[in-house]
Structures are given as structure tokens and as C-alpha cells.
Amino acid sequence: MLLLTKKAAAQMYMYDENATDYLDEFTNEYSLLKFDIPRDEDVSITDVVDKQIIDKSSYFVNKDNKEYLLFRGYDLRDYKNTPIGYFAFMDRMDYYMDTIVFVRWVSIITTILLMIVVIVLMYKLIRDYADEITEQKNILDYQTHYDSLTGLPNRVLFNDRLQHLIEVAKRKNATFALLFVDLDRFKQINDSLGHVIGDKVLQIISKRLQRIIRKEDTISRLGGDEFTILAQSLKKGEDASVLAQKIILSLSNAIYIDRHTLYVTSSIGISIFPDDGIESDNLLKNADAAMFKAKEEGRNNFQFYSSDMTELAFKRVMMETSLRKALANDEFSVYFQPQVNGKTDKMIGMEALVRWQHPDVGMIFPDKFIPLAQETGLILAIDSWVMKSAMTQVAKWYEMGLDPGILALNLSMKQLDQKGFADKLNLILIESGCKPQWIELEVTEGEIMKNPQSAIEVLGKISQMGIELAVDDFGTGYSSLSYLKHLPIDKLKIDKSFIDGLPNNEEDVSIAIAIIALAKSLKLSVIAEGVETLEQKEFLVENGCDYIQGYYYSKAISVEEMEEMLKNRTKK
Structure with a gap:
């Protein structure tokens, strides 16, 4: 096969009667022509065709000078090895071939780019579709588990959280309450x-309701005017x-909507895990029953499923009111x-x-009302009152020439946490x-360990004022010795629970x-506090505890009795 110009081919076949057939194969200026020679002859093309016939810009080589084509940069690996030699494109074809190669590369690159664009578009479509599916799933999940009106968990999510809480409470042997809140006469609105x-x-x-509950509690709307709280x-x-x-007080406040002033009360039923049930259905059913009991009692109140618990709760409420x-x-x-x-x-x-002289009940001791005062925050007002009264009385005794000694006052951590407490003191x-x-x-050991860093700071300011500090009920609060050594304290007070067994109980003795x-x-x-017998007193003194407080010497006495005691001591 030869790659020739049409002109060169015409000269080459000018004496061939079949030239017309060959020349008809030319469709462009250049074409491949068939050239036959015997296979057993190693003949160069120049031996067959006059060199002048071939266009000067054409190159046709035999096996001997193929290096020339390599030198020109042609790659002969893809060219057929014919009996007469290798053939290659002519220089005049280089431009066209470069164009072809360029077009070919452009088409390859374009195809790759199109594929990339298609892949990117497909990825974007798939991602957008996945995002839409996820969004729809989230919307469906929200609608399934949350109330559309209030945004609170609905009955489905409430049941799930109740079941989870039951499982946790069983493992930890814990107690929790289910409150069933129903709005009174809401239908009338x-x-x-x-x-x-x-x-x-x-x-x-x-x-x-959301403002009242703690972070760890769960409030749900079951439907209509029914709410539950875990x-x-x-x-x-x-x-x-x-x-x-708190719920009853909060909900009883007026509601202002447009030009309407509305008052809504609530009836609350309470069931306790595990006393009133260990299964979710039973707890909810019993809380619901307690709620209806609250409505029967006149609405705007709460009832426990257990009547005994309701009585205790009402006593607590009455105690707070009386306080x-x-x-x-x-x-x-x-x-x-x-x-x-x-x-x-x-x-x-x-x-x-402190003592409480109730007008109806009579004398009430601190262990009956101090825990409730701490929970309700009334302890701040009570401690402040005791502090002022006792300091005023001691100052009065000193002014009278009596010697009451050091006045010990109980201090709660809530007082220490008050801003500017040292200034108030x-x-x-x-x-x-x-x-x-x-x-x-x-300050009790347990109170200090609630926030030891803050206690160190505040007690440090008090100590700088010249006031002595003591750790009360020591041994009961699991304090860290690393904190204890940094506290600006002057005294440890051994708790009564370690005194009761002295001197016979080995554990109390060791502690x-x-x-x-x-x-x-x-x-x-x-x-040592709570010392009641001579044996206890003697054991403590013998082991290095010189200061004693307890019934062995005297119970707590009134101002008048203490003043008489001080006067008698002065006479001696």
C-alpha cells in the first residue's frame, strides 16, 4: 500500500491501462493505493517507481531507512510492515493529522468533561433527593413524636420515655413520680x-409548665387539655x-388573650414508682385515677394514688404555709x-x-421543719432571723457584764451562696x-462538699473578719482531705451518730x-455533740476531745434560763 497524492499516482500509472480504476479510488487529494509486487523479492519502492514521480514532499521508505521516520517523530509501531517496506504520512499531511489528533483529544477531553458534569449532576440530584428524604423523614418523625400545637412530646414519645425511665429506675432502685395534669372546665373556654x-x-x-419543671424531667401533652410530667x-x-x-399556683394566674382575661385551674393526679406500679400502663392508669379523685375533691388540687401519700403531702403543704x-x-x-x-x-x-412555737401544735423541733425550709428556700429567712436575734442577745449579755463565751451559729450553704453574704454578715x-x-x-460537712471551691472562697472572707469557723456533723459528709486542709476552719465537730455507741461500740470508738x-x-x-452520759464524756476527754456539748451538761434552754445560768456562774 502506498500513500500518495493524486498527481503522483497519475504519473505513476500513466502507462497502466488500469490506472483509471486505481485513480477512482482517490476521494481526496491523498489516498492509499494498492501496489503489488512479488512477495519473494526484496525490492525498494525506488526500484519500481522513479523518484521524480513521487512528490518531493512525500516520503516513502523501505526497511533500511525506517530510522528516518523515527527521527521525524513518527511512531511506526502501528504501521503495517508490507513486503515493500513501511509507509508513513507525508509532511503535507502533517497539518491535517495534527488537526485530527487535536480534534480527537478535544473529543476525548470533552467526553471526559461531559462525564464529569453528568456524574456531578447525578451526585447533586442524588444528594438533594437524599436530603429531601432525610428532611421528610425528620418531619415525619417530629410529627410522630411531638405535639404540633405546643411542641411538647406527644403520647407516643411519652410512652417511650416512661418505659425507659422505668428500666433505669429498676436498675438504680430509684423513685420517680408520674403527674397527670388536667385543666378544669377547659371545655367551657x-x-x-x-x-x-x-x-x-x-x-x-x-x-x-416548661418553666416549672427541672431539666431532667419530661413534660408531655397526651391530647386535649391533658398533660403528663415525669x-x-x-x-x-x-x-x-x-x-x-408549683403547678397549681402557676396555672391559677390570670391568662390574658386579646381582650379576654381567663383563669384556668388544674387537677393533678400523682402515681409513684414503684409503690403504685412497676409497669407503664399501671402507673398512667393510677395517676389518671388520682386525677379524677382530685376533681371529686373540688378541683384545683392534687391527689396521690395512695391516700396515705396524699395525707403526707397535704401535711407538707400545710407545714410550708404555716412556716x-x-x-x-x-x-x-x-x-x-x-x-x-x-x-x-x-x-x-x-x-x-431555733424552736418553733406553733399556736395550735405547740413546740416544734428543728428536725421537723428545717428539711422543708431548706427545700422551699425559707431556710434563708429563718437563718437570718436566728442570726440577728442570737447576736443581739449575746451582745446584750456582754453589756450586762455576763460572759456567754463563743456563740455558735449554724450556717447553710444557701446563705454562703448568696451574693455579698460576707457584707450582710x-x-x-x-x-x-x-x-x-x-x-x-x-457549716455541715455535707453542705461544704456540695461546692467546696465556693465554700473555700466565701469562708476565707468570713475568717478574715475574725470569726471562727467549725465543720459540723464531721464524719458524715464524705469530705476530701485535700479540700479539708484548704478550708479556713478552726474546729471539727464530731457528729452525734459517732457518740451514741461510746465507749462500747468498737466502730464508734475507732471513728x-x-x-x-x-x-x-x-x-x-x-x-463532740450529743454527749449524754458520764462514760461518753470521760472517754472523749481521755482521748483528747476537751469540749463537750449535749444533754450530759444541759439541753437547749430558753433565753431566760440561759441568762439565769450565766448570772449564777458569775456569782461563783
């Missing part, structure tokens, strides 16, 4: 003002009454219990203790006329001796 107003009321109610981590079942009372009245009516009084040097039997000071000292060196503040040794090693004084 819908019937008289329409569902639009009724829906707005439900939205306002749901927001109020109150976790309760120490006692009756603690749920605190939350119920608030006691502060306003000045029903509290300060009693003083002597603190004595066990070696010399001389009084070194006294602890101020200093103001009380000034107003009462009491000197800092006459005062000792006692008491260990606390005394710890106090000595930290250069702190130590006092």
Missing part, C-alpha cells in the same frame, strides 16, 4: 370563645407534692445549748438553736453590737479516735 382562643390557652399553659430523682414519693403545688406565717407572726424563738470544757466543767460558749454584726471574736459559724487525731494533726480544736 372552647365552647364559649372558640378553639382559636382555646389553642392559645394551651400554648400558654405548656410554656408555664419527675425523676425523688428522694421520697411525697416530694412530688412540691412540684404539684411562712411563722416568719410573719414571729413564732420562732432562739434556744441556747451550753458548750463545756470537759476537763474543768466550765462553760466556754453556747450554740444557738458584717452589717448584722454592726447592727447587733456583736463583735466578730464572739462568733463561731458552723471518734480517728477524728480527734485528724483534728490534732491539722492543729484544729475538736468538740
Whole structure:
């Protein structure tokens, strides 16, 4: 095969009668022509065709000078090895071949780019479709588990969380409460003002409920005007009454919608896990039954499924109400219990203790109302009152020439957490006329360990005022010695629970001796409270605890009795 110009082919076949047939094969200026020679002859094309016939710009080579084509940059691997030699494109064809190669590469690149574009578009379409599916799934999931009107969990999600809470409570042996809240006479609002107003009321109610509950609690809307609350981590079942009372008070406040002023009350039923059931259906059913009982009792109240629990809860509510009245009516009084040097039997000071003289019940001791006062926050007002009264009385005794010694006052962590407490304390000292060196503040070990870093900071400020500090109920609060050594304290007070078994109980003996040794090693004084017998007193003194407080010397006595005791001591 030869690649020739049409002109060169015409000259080549000018004497061939079949030239017309060959020349007809030319469709363009260049073409391949068939050239036959015997296979057994190794003949160069120049031996067959006159070199002048071939266009000067054409190149046709035999086996001997193929290196020439390699030198020109042609790749002969794809060219056929014919009997007469290799053939190659001529120079005049180079332009066209470059164009062909260029077009070919352009087409390849274009194809690749188109494929990339198609892949990107397909990816985007698939991604958008997946995002849309995910969004639709999220919307469907939200609609399945949340109430569209209030945004609260609905019955489906409530049941799921209730079942989960039951499983956790079983593992941890914990208690929780299920509160079933139903709005009283809500149907009248819908019937008289329409569902639009009724829906707005439900939205306002749901927001109020959300503000009341803790983060760990769950509030749900079961439907209509029914709500449920899962109150976790309760120490006692009756603690749920605190939350119920808050709900009743909050929902009873007026609701203002457009030009309407509405009042909505609620009836609440409470069931307790595990006392009122260990299955979700039973707990919900019993809370619902308690709610209907609350409606039968006149609405706008709460009832426990257990009648005994309801009675306890109402006593608690009445106690809280009475506590608030006691502060306003000045029903509290300060009693003083002597603190004595066990070696010399001389009084070194006294602890101020609060008593509640209830107008109907009579004398109520602190263990009956202090825990409730701490939970409701009333402890701040009570402690403040006791502090002012006791300081004023001690200052008065010193002014009379008596020697009451050091006044020990109980201090709660809630007081320490108050902003500017040290300044408030200093103001009380000034107003009462009491000197800092006459005062000792006692903070329980458990209170300190709730926030040890904050306690170190605040107690440091108090210590700088010249007031002594003591750790009360030591040994019961699991304190860290690393914190203890940083506390600016002066005294450890051994809790009564470790004194009761002395001197016969080996564990109490070991603990008491260990606390005394710890106090000595930290250069702190130590006092034991709750000492009731001579044997207890003698054991403590013999083992290095010189200061004693308890019934062995005296119970807590009134201001008048303590004043008489101080006067008698002065005479001696």
C-alpha cells in the first residue's frame, strides 16, 4: 500500500491501462493505493517507481531507512510492515493529522468533561433527593413524636420515655413520680370563645409548665387539655407534692388573650414508682385515677394514688404555709445549748438553736421543719432571723457584764451562696453590737462538699473578719482531705451518730479516735455533740476531745434560763 497524492499516482500509472480504476479510488487529494509486487523479492519502492514521480514532499521508505521516520517523530509501531517496506504520512499531511489528533483529544477531553458534569449532576440530584428524604423523614418523625400545637412530646414519645425511665429506675432502685395534669372546665373556654382562643390557652399553659419543671424531667401533652410530667430523682414519693403545688399556683394566674382575661385551674393526679406500679400502663392508669379523685375533691388540687401519700403531702403543704406565717407572726424563738470544757466543767460558749412555737401544735423541733425550709428556700429567712436575734442577745449579755463565751451559729450553704453574704454578715454584726471574736459559724460537712471551691472562697472572707469557723456533723459528709486542709476552719465537730455507741461500740470508738487525731494533726480544736452520759464524756476527754456539748451538761434552754445560768456562774 502506498500513500500518495493524486498527481503522483497519475504519473505513476500513466502507462497502466488500469490506472483509471486505481485513480477512482482517490476521494481526496491523498489516498492509499494498492501496489503489488512479488512477495519473494526484496525490492525498494525506488526500484519500481522513479523518484521524480513521487512528490518531493512525500516520503516513502523501505526497511533500511525506517530510522528516518523515527527521527521525524513518527511512531511506526502501528504501521503495517508490507513486503515493500513501511509507509508513513507525508509532511503535507502533517497539518491535517495534527488537526485530527487535536480534534480527537478535544473529543476525548470533552467526553471526559461531559462525564464529569453528568456524574456531578447525578451526585447533586442524588444528594438533594437524599436530603429531601432525610428532611421528610425528620418531619415525619417530629410529627410522630411531638405535639404540633405546643411542641411538647406527644403520647407516643411519652410512652417511650416512661418505659425507659422505668428500666433505669429498676436498675438504680430509684423513685420517680408520674403527674397527670388536667385543666378544669377547659371545655367551657372552647365552647364559649372558640378553639382559636382555646389553642392559645394551651400554648400558654405548656410554656408555664416548661418553666416549672427541672431539666431532667419530661413534660408531655397526651391530647386535649391533658398533660403528663415525669419527675425523676425523688428522694421520697411525697416530694412530688412540691412540684404539684408549683403547678397549681402557676396555672391559677390570670391568662390574658386579646381582650379576654381567663383563669384556668388544674387537677393533678400523682402515681409513684414503684409503690403504685412497676409497669407503664399501671402507673398512667393510677395517676389518671388520682386525677379524677382530685376533681371529686373540688378541683384545683392534687391527689396521690395512695391516700396515705396524699395525707403526707397535704401535711407538707400545710407545714410550708404555716412556716411562712411563722416568719410573719414571729413564732420562732432562739434556744441556747451550753458548750463545756470537759476537763474543768466550765462553760466556754453556747450554740444557738431555733424552736418553733406553733399556736395550735405547740413546740416544734428543728428536725421537723428545717428539711422543708431548706427545700422551699425559707431556710434563708429563718437563718437570718436566728442570726440577728442570737447576736443581739449575746451582745446584750456582754453589756450586762455576763460572759456567754463563743456563740455558735449554724450556717447553710444557701446563705454562703448568696451574693455579698460576707457584707450582710458584717452589717448584722454592726447592727447587733456583736463583735466578730464572739462568733463561731458552723457549716455541715455535707453542705461544704456540695461546692467546696465556693465554700473555700466565701469562708476565707468570713475568717478574715475574725470569726471562727467549725465543720459540723464531721464524719458524715464524705469530705476530701485535700479540700479539708484548704478550708479556713478552726474546729471539727464530731457528729452525734459517732457518740451514741461510746465507749462500747468498737466502730464508734475507732471513728471518734480517728477524728480527734485528724483534728490534732491539722492543729484544729475538736468538740463532740450529743454527749449524754458520764462514760461518753470521760472517754472523749481521755482521748483528747476537751469540749463537750449535749444533754450530759444541759439541753437547749430558753433565753431566760440561759441568762439565769450565766448570772449564777458569775456569782461563783
